[in-house]
Amino acid sequence: MFDTGEMIALLAIMLVMVFAGVHIAVALGIGAVAGIYMMQGDMIVVRNFIANTAYEALRDYVFAVIPLFMLMGDFLAKCGAARDLFALINRLARWLPGRLAIATVFANAVFAFVTGVSIAAAAAFSRIAYPEMKRYGYERKFALGCIAGSACLGMLIPPSVLMIVWGVLTEQAIGKIFIAGIIPGFVVVAFYCAYILGVAWLQPHRVGIGAAAASVPPEMALDSAEFREVLVSTLLVLALVAATLGGIWLGFFTPTEGAGVGAALALLLALWKGLRAKELFEIVLSVGRTSAPLLLLLFCAQLYSRVLSMTGLTAAAKELFIASGLGPLGVLAIMVAIWFVLGCLIDSISIILLTVPVFAPVAMALGFDPLAFSILGILAIECGLLTPPFGMLVFTVKAALPQEASVGEIFRGAIPYWFALIGAVIVIAVFPRLATWLPEVGMAIGR
Numbered sequence: 001m002f003d004t005g006e007m008i009a010l011l012a013i014m015l016v017m018v019f020a021g022v023h024i025a026v027a028l029g030i031g032a033v034a035g036i037y038m039m040q041g042d043m044i045v046v047r048n049f050i051a052n053t054a055y056e057a058l059r060d061y062v063f064a065v066i067p068l069f070m071l072m073g074d075f076l077a078k079c080g081a082a083r084d085l086f087a088l089i090n091r092l093a094r095w096l097p098g099r100l101a102i103a104t105v106f107a108n109a110v111f112a113f114v115t116g117v118s119i120a121a122a123a124a125f126s127r128i129a130y131p132e133m134k135r136y137g138y139e140r141k142f143a144l145g146c147i148a149g150s151a152c153l154g155m156l157i158p159p160s161v162l163m164i165v166w167g168v169l170t171e172q173a174i175g176k177i178f179i180a181g182i183i184p185g186f187v188v189v190a191f192y193c194a195y196i197l198g199v200a201w202l203q204p205h206r207v208g209i210g211a212a213a214a215s216v217p218p219e220m221a222l223d224s225a226e227f228r229e230v231l232v233s234t235l236l237v238l239a240l241v242a243a244t245l246g247g248i249w250l251g252f253f254t255p256t257e258g259a260g261v262g263a264a265l266a267l268l269l270a271l272w273k274g275l276r277a278k279e280l281f282e283i284v285l286s287v288g289r290t291s292a293p294l295l296l297l298l299f300c301a302q303l304y305s306r307v308l309s310m311t312g313l314t315a316a317a318k319e320l321f322i323a324s325g326l327g328p329l330g331v332l333a334i335m336v337a338i339w340f341v342l343g344c345l346i347d348s349i350s351i352i353l354l355t356v357p358v359f360a361p362v363a364m365a366l367g368f369d370p371l372a373f374s375i376l377g378i379l380a381i382e383c384g385l386l387t388p389p390f391g392m393l394v395f396t397v398k399a400a401l402p403q404e405a406s407v408g409e410i411f412r413g414a415i416p417y418w419f420a421l422i423g424a425v426i427v428i429a430v431f432p433r434l435a436t437w438l439p440e441v442g443m444a445i446g447r
Contacts, residue, residue, distance in 0.1 A: 068260050071267075078283055104129040149192065156188055172370055173255075175255045195416050236269055321334075371439060376429055
């Protein structure tokens, strides 16, 4: 066990490296090594500890969930599934005011079921949805804010990479976290759509409502053959989602097996839609380059988490929060505030790796349901994707459309979506059953 000074020194070492720009995996690893050495004073013990942790962590086949779900998403993204989704929802929702923005939100929600990565959605829909909104007369700030805000759904709706990382760190069933995120994800969708409809009602000029608004733009109009092709493609994507998540939910297979099934079905769909061998190679290479650093991050995070427990820092933080007299909601408010501040500075996965090993045991000790807390935490952390100065999704939209608007304008357009995420955090805190009910139903059916 460490005394207070040693605990502060250990945290300071790690935080100084993170904010100095050292890669989060390196910072976590060095912090963990420093902690073990401070306790044992023997590099052989440190080496054995690292070796044992690496073996136990990386041999667990649950880690295959990450590259397999990434493969599933990339196969579908590459074969035009996102464009088909947007075209179909736009066609079916043409009677709605602000329908292009609503089509963007719903297409992002469906696309989130197969990608699990917000940045991919932001990049894709910047190129798919924005040209149509621009042609239709949408206010630029509103259109770009809608794309950045709705891309957040990629991390809120399963199979989210953040959910996988959270599940690995807290040793929760990843399948349950997946299912727990579905209803909260659509609560966010409802908030987004309510805002868009409110703007369309109160400020119709911002959504291009005028003489041309009653018809579908010629480029998006589909003849009967094209409509059938887009409809079949979308239904196949929905069937893939149902087979993958439904199988996990009902207990037919584990999340890793479900990810394998989803990747295989996505490959078949992509080949049917004309995926070439060169593109297949590029996808596999891209997924390898993206998932390998994530696996290193998870190993270093497990190392860091074990060291925190061994040094007594996790127990000390738990006792500090419980003795503060703030009560469960007061402590939760402090955690959310810390997540908001960190969201201005570092990326979402890094925030989870740094805070969850400390916050999750505290939340359990205060009586929070682990599933509800995980979804609430992911919602709060996702706010950072729209928060300046880091705002990764805003910069992704800017990079995809470099000549269209300034970063500040996109940030301003995304502010209502940030407040919608805050609203969802409050709703889950007040009504945790929104996160826990569906997994309980799945368990009951699985029996």
